[in-house]
Amino acid sequence: MILEVAILQVIKEKEAHFERDFAIASQFIESIPGYVSHSLRKCLEQENKYILLVDWKKLENHTVGFRESEAYLEWKKLLHHYYNPFPVVEHYEMVLENKR
Template sequence: MIHELTSIQIQPGKQKEFEAAVAQGVESVIRHSKGYIRYNLNHSLAKPEHYLLHIEWETLENHMVDFRESPAFPKWRGFISEFFAEAPSTEHFETVTTSA
């Protein structure tokens, strides 16, 4: 499993609208993508406009090729990009250990 972690800084005062747009975009676009497992959206307690979007994929190729190179990617960005205060930053991780 691959963890896509995206740090997103949004415009001030747009939290509720952004959260709704993420939920709508995931439901209507991402959840239908090959290899998608689940997501969660985390909100910073210290920085009100900062979010961490965590999406789990079966493989890195599912995210980088099957999703990012498909027509689904611009549809997804259409839901959320208007809220960006700056370009998001994405990294990929894989789990190496976990607790029971």
């Protein structure tokens, strides 16, 4: 499993519109083979800062399957105009996991 992590700086005073459009855009990422789950979390210290966490079965499910899809074009259309600066996206693999 691969975790995609993106820190999203949303233009101030557009947070509510971003959250609304993100809920709509979720259908596009969920439609991609290899998608597992995602969550969007809002920063407590900086109200226009979010973190997007997406679990993928393989890296290529995101970098090829999603980014080269028609669904990604719809995702971009709904969301990319909210970011300043544009987010850096990184991918992580599990080293250790503890659950209670």
